[in-house]
Amino acid sequence: MALPTAVRLFEMGARDGLQNESGPVIDTAIKVELINRLSETGLKHIEAASFVSPKWVPQMGDASEVMSGIDRKPGVIYSALTPNLKGLEAAIAAGVDEVAVFGAASEAFTQKNINCSIKESLERFAPVIELAKANHIRVRGYVSTVMGCPYEGEIAPAQVAAVSRELLDMGCYEISLGDTIGVGTPLKAKRMLEAVSQQVPIDKLAAHFHDTYGQALANLYAVIEEGIAVIDASVAGLGGCPYAKGASGNVATEDVLYMLNGLSIETGVDLHKLALTGHWISAQLGRSSGSKVALAMGCQGS
Amino acid sequence: MALPTAVRLFEMGARDGLQNESGPVIDTAIKVELINRLSETGLKHIEAASFVSPKWVPQMGDASEVMSGIDRKPGVIYSALTPNLKGLEAAIAAGVDEVAVFGAASEAFTQKNINCSIKESLERFAPVIELAKANHIRVRGYVSTVMGCPYEGEIAPAQVAAVSRELLDMGCYEISLGDTIGVGTPLKAKRMLEAVSQQVPIDKLAAHFHDTYGQALANLYAVIEEGIAVIDASVAGLGGCPYAKGASGNVATEDVLYMLNGLSIETGVDLHKLALTGHWISAQLGRSSGSKVALAMGCQGS
Numbered sequence: 001m002a003l004p005t006a007v008r009l010f011e012m013g014a015r016d017g018l019q020n021e022s023g024p025v026i027d028t029a030i031k032v033e034l035i036n037r038l039s040e041t042g043l044k045h046i047e048a049a050s051f052v053s054p055k056w057v058p059q060m061g062d063a064s065e066v067m068s069g070i071d072r073k074p075g076v077i078y079s080a081l082t083p084n085l086k087g088l089e090a091a092i093a094a095g096v097d098e099v100a101v102f103g104a105a106s107e108a109f110t111q112k113n114i115n116c117s118i119k120e121s122l123e124r125f126a127p128v129i130e131l132a133k134a135n136h137i138r139v140r141g142y143v144s145t146v147m148g149c150p151y152e153g154e155i156a157p158a159q160v161a162a163v164s165r166e167l168l169d170m171g172c173y174e175i176s177l178g179d180t181i182g183v184g185t186p187l188k189a190k191r192m193l194e195a196v197s198q199q200v201p202i203d204k205l206a207a208h209f210h211d212t213y214g215q216a217l218a219n220l221y222a223v224i225e226e227g228i229a230v231i232d233a234s235v236a237g238l239g240g241c242p243y244a245k246g247a248s249g250n251v252a253t254e255d256v257l258y259m260l261n262g263l264s265i266e267t268g269v270d271l272h273k274l275a276l277t278g279h280w281i282s283a284q285l286g287r288s289s290g291s292k293v294a295l296a297m298g299c300q301g302s
Numbered sequence: 303m304a305l306p307t308a309v310r311l312f313e314m315g316a317r318d319g320l321q322n323e324s325g326p327v328i329d330t331a332i333k334v335e336l337i338n339r340l341s342e343t344g345l346k347h348i349e350a351a352s353f354v355s356p357k358w359v360p361q362m363g364d365a366s367e368v369m370s371g372i373d374r375k376p377g378v379i380y381s382a383l384t385p386n387l388k389g390l391e392a393a394i395a396a397g398v399d400e401v402a403v404f405g406a407a408s409e410a411f412t413q414k415n416i417n418c419s420i421k422e423s424l425e426r427f428a429p430v431i432e433l434a435k436a437n438h439i440r441v442r443g444y445v446s447t448v449m450g451c452p453y454e455g456e457i458a459p460a461q462v463a464a465v466s467r468e469l470l471d472m473g474c475y476e477i478s479l480g481d482t483i484g485v486g487t488p489l490k491a492k493r494m495l496e497a498v499s500q501q502v503p504i505d506k507l508a509a510h511f512h513d514t515y516g517q518a519l520a521n522l523y524a525v526i527e528e529g530i531a532v533i534d535a536s537v538a539g540l541g542g543c544p545y546a547k548g549a550s551g552n553v554a555t556e557d558v559l560y561m562l563n564g565l566s567i568e569t570g571v572d573l574h575k576l577a578l579t580g581h582w583i584s585a586q587l588g589r590s591s592g593s594k595v596a597l598a599m600g601c602q603g604s
Binding site: 003182184185186187188211212213214215217218220221222241244245246247248252255258259261262263264288291292293295296297298 | 305484486487488489490513514515516517519520522523524543546547548549550554557560561563564565566590593594595597598599600
């Protein structure tokens, strides 16, 4: 089939990225500036915060302050992760445009992370999704471990499809398929997508692939060939991999964008501005950019 | 079309890799040990040396010593770069199994590098190829800058096809298509290959893609879809990019192999042994492995 003519990039750096960076808690002012810079690159969808207990995720303890600190650029959707009603209420109070809930395709992963079954985890989301919808706030559903689990190993595509369908039926407008540990390869990605797209229309699916094994772009190209047109990525590849020290996590938005530009797929995002933003935040974190494109372009500074 | 059932990996680390590493000249003993370790991984094709003037490439000044120092494993082909008759004679004396000549698809690149036209550069190879064939030594032809040139920018696929055809007609058994600066993207790779494969049968073509912009695996997957079944890669991603400081060059063999394993494509190479070899040589060079797979596997030391 023909490749999509446009892809929507969903920027993960300020939340999924910073949340998984090792090191001290990052200043609210830096998060605010990162989001403001990102919103000037042409990105229309920015995950800005996570309304979780600071006891569990200290890195995201300032979600309300971040939301009130940023300049809200018209046309940009600022979203936040809201795992429970308390988080959702705070997110609504902070004026987020959109929220997200986070499921997994692996029973072992779900048990290990939130100490319940997949079924129970989805039941907990039901009131969150209901309240969000009552407030006219769209809910995105994440499904993690779609191509492999650090505890369970292989994950059946049918299992990914079932969880995705359930989240759709519960009211999520889009399901983001996460290769949480980056173990997928192109045909595996295609087969997983094939199973899921029998349960969820492909235009309601997004690819959230990590680059831990360097496979993310190959996998993204493979699913773009199948019609995927929403891609999650993180500027400068922010966010390590909690399951492999020193390994990378999120695929760098710059590298995805370079590929999409080469494929003549429209995104509306300025690569040069994005790479500068990636260099800037990397410098704040005292590391070099995790984007090969940014390193090759050599546009240091800000 | 169906993906190939097997791919031949052509290991570049000991030559193309080490030649482009910055830093002091590497000890002959380290090169010898690297090649010996590589030959124990299941790799059947190893570029071991370059018989060029040490005045131009000091890193490769010990080519004869390297060839005489290694353990020649039966079944493994040890090849060397031989840009001229003098180099070829030394390579024959050193007992290489196979040699290679190095052309480019860009006039500007050829002028800048060897101060002559593409046509003149190919004429210089004619006696090299003749003498090699008279000695029953196969000659591989490299074509660089197949998806872009640091001086000329875009390169017409027809130009790549013409140079490839010329090298084939001169007697090269295989043409390796080099994305020297790593600027290609998947459709560009497909289109280039489409043009070349009209002049050279696809089973006489190899992909030599650099990862400077992080695109190598996506591009490799795209050309595997078209039937490419020989891939050049460099253990640990050895070899930087001379055109962008701090950027990467060769794609890491481990990362290519991980993808091929995931695609159920046979190579005969042991990923674990290869990653250990990559960690070993990286430690010798005082850097960390450029392979994301090796970092994720975390198998340090040897």
